[in-house]
Amino acid sequence: MPPRFLKPSLRGFEPYLPGQQPPDGEDWIKLNTNESPYPPSPRVLAALREAVGDTLRLYPAPLADPAAGALAQAHGLDPAWVRLGNGEDELIAMCFRAFAGAGDRVAFTWPTYPLLEPLCGIHEAVPSPHPLGADWSLPPSFAADPAPLKFLVNPNSPTGTWYGREEVAAVIAAAQGVVVLDEAYVDFAPESRLDLLAEHDNLLILRTMSKSYALAGMRIGFAFGHPDLLASLDTVKDSYNLDRLSIVAAKAAAEDRAHRDSLVSRVVADREWFAGELRALDFRVCPSSANFVFTRPPEGVAAEEVFSGLRRRRVLVRHFGKPPLDGWLRITIGTREQLAKVLRGIAEILQG
Ligand SMILES: Cc1ncc(COP(=O)(O)O)c(C=O)c1O
Structure with missing residues (x-):
């Protein structure tokens, strides 16, 4: 049925399709959406248990201050340079709005x-x-583009490519x-580009938990940028974009660096x-920093x-059907057993 009530600018629009998310409890090996194969910090789980109580009747802190403070401290920044979002995706959408x-x-x-193109459609x-x-490699035309808003994903997805300073x-x-420098995967890369923040008041760095x-299940993203740039984001944000539990989880996660470091080194x-x-199986593999x-x-x-073939064996990986990606697969790093x-x-598939 044609979408009778959808606004005309969205007729024929192709929405972003996230990787398949099977119901919990089904025995899939899920390597299609770059989640962690390991659990979150035990300190996060303990903090969440403690937070479930009477204060849930009250709205959360609009700027998620406890979490912003912990993230600022963990990254050597002033809290005025930090904001949080309901997942990094929300922060990306806020950039379009602002x-x-x-x-x-x-x-x-x-x-x-692949979220960026549909967001262009939504925001006209x-x-x-x-x-x-x-x-x-980065084409020279990208730096030369006079667009008022640019996104550079580093390390890039789905290629895993790393661009240097x-x-x-x-x-x-x-x-x-x-x-907008999207550093969703930067913890798996050689270094981050936080060093550029002090030099550029037009730079916004986005990260995810x-x-x-x-x-991934808590939906926590964070942004680092000049306070004036962040003030522009504030003007378009939902009043209470992070719920109380997400704020508690984000703070505890930011404070447990050792857990994150050990997860990253295993991956x-x-x-x-x-x-x-x-x-060794004759696959071509791009050098990955993610x-x-x-x-x-x-x-x-x-x-x-x-x-x-992998799907029939209950393994989910990502295949993007359109050129130039149709010949490639993106496979999340799971546990050794899963891999x-x-x-x-x-x-088996190669043997036919
Ligand atoms: C490059 C990139 N940016 C942002 C995100 C979104 O992160 P979040 O789960 O925090 O919305 C993803 C998720 O896979 C991603 O691959």
Whole structure:
């Protein structure tokens, strides 16, 4: 049935389709949405248990102050440089609301996080995609684009590619508007670009607790930026965008750095091992600085075939059906046991 009441600008619009999220309790190996295979910090779980009580009848702190304070301290920043969102996705949407009006260009590299193009549709902004070059390198056209809002995902998803300091700094320095540096996966990368914050008042760095903090289910994102830039975000935010439990969880997670570091080092070690095993099966594997690998099956084997074969073995990985991604798979780094099962499945699929 045609969408009778949908506003005309959204007719024919293709929404963002997140990776499949099967019901809890089904025995899938879930390597399709880059969640953590390990649990969150026990300190987070204890803080949550304690927080379930009478204060839930009261609205939460509008700026999530306890969590902002803990994040500021953990990253050596003043709390005035920190904001939180209901997942990083909310912060990305807030950037559209605050910095790009109808008809404005929004620039991003391509391929990258596939939420950006649908958000352009919702906000009636004009997408300005810049195809990545050989080996997913940054094209010079991206820095030169005069768009008032630009997104650079580093490490990039789904490719896992890492862009170094000079390249990122050049994009920010050349920008005529706001540059959003999406660092959702940065804890798995060599270093972060927090060092650029003090030099650029048009830079907003976005992070998430969905990956390295193992809290995808809590929906916690955070932003670092100049207080004037954050004040612009405040003007478009929902009054109470984080609930009380998320604020408690975010604070406890930010305070337990040792837990995050140990989770990250396991994932990074397993990523390198898994990439080596895939290469031994003649898969092409992009160097990854994230908690997933982006990989292409050997000549003559379709990515779709590997995706479906794994699905039949109750393993979910991500296959984006459209070019230039259709020949590739993105596989989240799970536990060693899970990855070993993926490798056994792939070996069987290759044997036909
Ligand atoms: C590049 C990128 N940015 C942002 C997000 C969203 O993070 P969150 O779960 O905090 O909304 C994701 C989620 O997968 C992502 O891949």
